[in-house]
Amino acid sequence: MRRATGPKGRRPPMAKVHSLYTCGQCGHEAHKWLGRCPGCGAWNSFIEERFEGRPASPARIHGAEPTRLADVEVTAATRVKTRISELDRVLGGGVVPGSLVLVGGEPGIGKSTLLLQVLGNLCCDHRVLLVSGEESAAQVKLRADRLLQDLGAVEVLVETDMDAVLAAIKKSRPELVVVDSVQTLYSSEIGSVPGSVSQVREVAGRFMRLAKEDGISVFLVGHVTKEGALAGPRVLEHMVDTVLQFEGDRNLTYRVLRSIKNRFGSTNEIGVFEMKEAGLETVDDPSALFLEDGARSCGSAILAALEGSRSLLIEVQALVAGSGLAYPKLVGTGIDRGRLAMIVAVLSRRAGLNLAGSDVFVNVAGGVRVEEPAADLAVALAIASAHRDSPLKGKTACFGELSLTGDLRFCIGAERRLDEAAKMGIEAVVLPHKNAGSLSVPGVEVLAAGNLSAALAQVF
Numbered sequence: 001m002r003r004a005t006g007p008k009g010r011r012p013p014m015a016k017v018h019s020l021y022t023c024g025q026c027g028h029e030a031h032k033w034l035g036r037c038p039g040c041g042a043w044n045s046f047i048e049e050r051f052e053g054r055p056a057s058p059a060r061i062h063g064a065e066p067t068r069l070a071d072v073e074v075t076a077a078t079r080v081k082t083r084i085s086e087l088d089r090v091l092g093g094g095v096v097p098g099s100l101v102l103v104g105g106e107p108g109i110g111k112s113t114l115l116l117q118v119l120g121n122l123c124c125d126h127r128v129l130l131v132s133g134e135e136s137a138a139q140v141k142l143r144a145d146r147l148l149q150d151l152g153a154v155e156v157l158v159e160t161d162m163d164a165v166l167a168a169i170k171k172s173r174p175e176l177v178v179v180d181s182v183q184t185l186y187s188s189e190i191g192s193v194p195g196s197v198s199q200v201r202e203v204a205g206r207f208m209r210l211a212k213e214d215g216i217s218v219f220l221v222g223h224v225t226k227e228g229a230l231a232g233p234r235v236l237e238h239m240v241d242t243v244l245q246f247e248g249d250r251n252l253t254y255r256v257l258r259s260i261k262n263r264f265g266s267t268n269e270i271g272v273f274e275m276k277e278a279g280l281e282t283v284d285d286p287s288a289l290f291l292e293d294g295a296r297s298c299g300s301a302i303l304a305a306l307e308g309s310r311s312l313l314i315e316v317q318a319l320v321a322g323s324g325l326a327y328p329k330l331v332g333t334g335i336d337r338g339r340l341a342m343i344v345a346v347l348s349r350r351a352g353l354n355l356a357g358s359d360v361f362v363n364v365a366g367g368v369r370v371e372e373p374a375a376d377l378a379v380a381l382a383i384a385s386a387h388r389d390s391p392l393k394g395k396t397a398c399f400g401e402l403s404l405t406g407d408l409r410f411c412i413g414a415e416r417r418l419d420e421a422a423k424m425g426i427e428a429v430v431l432p433h434k435n436a437g438s439l440s441v442p443g444v445e446v447l448a449a450g451n452l453s454a455a456l457a458q459v460f
């Protein structure tokens, strides 16, 4: 009779190729392909990835000891100014040494341009390196010739192998590294192709370790998917310190850079740039850019917006058209669709607007996105104006968050919004009653409204 050598039922481990399916949206892992991700609910998002042997388990468990916070030594981390004022503000006052920043945006929007300008500005006082996996050194040089006056000290490494990149960085010891892009690098330890979920995660993880251990600031360029989300798993956003996203219509010349996550500063801070032959130029007066001249037409309302620490005026446009469809269309560009549906519902139930059977289109002019709830009132007034086919009276701006009851809720930063409105020649601002208080800005009439119907009465 044969006797088993090992414990009953257990076989010696074998090196074997494992398949793992990973959700491209959220990084959820499963052992078989799934049509819908149980993690985030995305359809058709699972991608197969192959691993040789078991994925390594963390080996360094011994020797870890906690430290008392009081004993932690901190060297006063002085931020490095990029000397691009809009970028410095979005970062929260400059680049924090040893931080990992992800810069995302559609193709051609200006990610490489902005970061090359940063390298050009910093290269005289700091050692900087561009790791290019996307363009050859000659292509980078061509762009640099167009953008930079002095490019002598910018170093370029054209390489896609993560090990080689890290070895080169350890050797030349730069203070700032730009990686263009994180999707092109690969680690040979991971069996899947560059740009796949596990590669992107691994590459970003190794740059994070580099940043934290060696105090090197790293900018990662990340591509976005068709839907506009950063490609690669959501975990990428969790790993990095700061996520900056380029917005705007790439056919127009200006671009908005928004911080959607920042461990070292406030989020939703925006920077506005204009794309010129010589690169991205900062725009000091963005309201002028987003507002079209002349009298306001039907279906247009001006939002006195507050983005982070900056106030600006943004035009919201709406069109209401009779629909021949059983399910009328509701289309929003630059605004959250759920929010738009709510505003339309509140307009019909609380302000008596008959929108049933109409297609409603809302567009935020200039390709920017508005995310703050204070934009609700501008969207509602634009739709009401389009529906009535009559423009809002005078030079009026507005802000206010709508509740489901049709009431207008308190919004932060009323004074700063009014200041900006005054600066741009606005004569009156419709705002929530709760904000009106002792608010007074010379040259601007305050039109307080407790609810949506009152606001409508103020502007028509």
Ligand SMILES: Nc1ncnc2c1ncn2[C@@H]1O[C@H](COP(=O)(O)OP(=O)(O)OP(=O)(O)O)[C@@H](O)[C@H]1O
Pocket (backbone or CB within 6 Å): 105, 106, 107, 108, 109, 110, 111, 112, 113, 114, 146, 250, 275, 276, 277, 278
């Ligand atoms: N000579 C030029 N004059 C003005 N603008 C230019 C010129 N050349 C390029 N551009 C602008 O630069 C943009 C390309 O910028 P950039 O290469 O930085 O984009 P990117 O975000 O890195 O794109 P990708 O994801 O494809 O790498 C073009 O869309 C164009 O607007």
Ligand SMILES: [Mg+2]
Pocket (backbone or CB within 6 Å): 111, 112, 113, 134, 180
């Ligand atoms: Mg690029």
